[in-house]
Amino acid sequence: MKKGGCPICDFVEFRLHQALERFLDEGINTPHTRAKIEWTNGFCNYHAHRLLTLGDPLSHAILYHDFINNVMKDVPDKHSKTDRSAHKECFFCNIQKSNDDDYTKAFLEFYDNRDFEAQYEENGILCVPHLVAIQHIRFSNKKTVKRIVDTTMEKYKNLNHHLSEIKRKSDYRNTHEKWSEEEKDAWKKAVHIFNSYPGIRP
Ligand SMILES: [Zn+2]
Ligand SMILES: [Zn+2]
Incomplete structure (x- = not known):
């Protein structure tokens, strides 16, 4: 929560980073995992590029040698049905x-813990x-869901106030007014809140 963003997005992102690293450390040498990945024709655009950011030329050479071999087999073959x-x-x-x-359900379950709820009220903001x-x-417990929605709407209202202030202070009559620290970040935060983090949600 202390990061001030969506705690579910943060957790999913953290776990994804761990999974990418673990795959390069161990998964690449696990025949079962390799076969599964080959069978599904490698990774989606987003995850292929995330893996690329972690480097590791040898792992990439091993994987993509197989992928490209499959392409050379299937693409020239008119009868191949594999896309x-x-x-x-x-x-x-x-x-x-x-x-x-899992983390979406966990958030709802934990919300009945008073400390967790207080932490959210204080710091987090769900996307x-x-x-x-x-x-x-x-x-689900509808009362808990309502508390989450109500608290989050207050947070959105506050965020929208900062966005209004950015609009107001951008008017030529008010450009002398300084932007608050929150306003400096609000426009970026709004994108994360509206669209989640890159690659977390379609
Ligand atoms: Zn989120
Ligand atoms: Zn993917």
């Missing part, structure tokens, strides 16, 4: 989806996709 441009069921998308579901996901959890 080598598609990357459905990406290994990391699946991990991410399952973490996303819109995760707030809506919490509303759609089946068999």
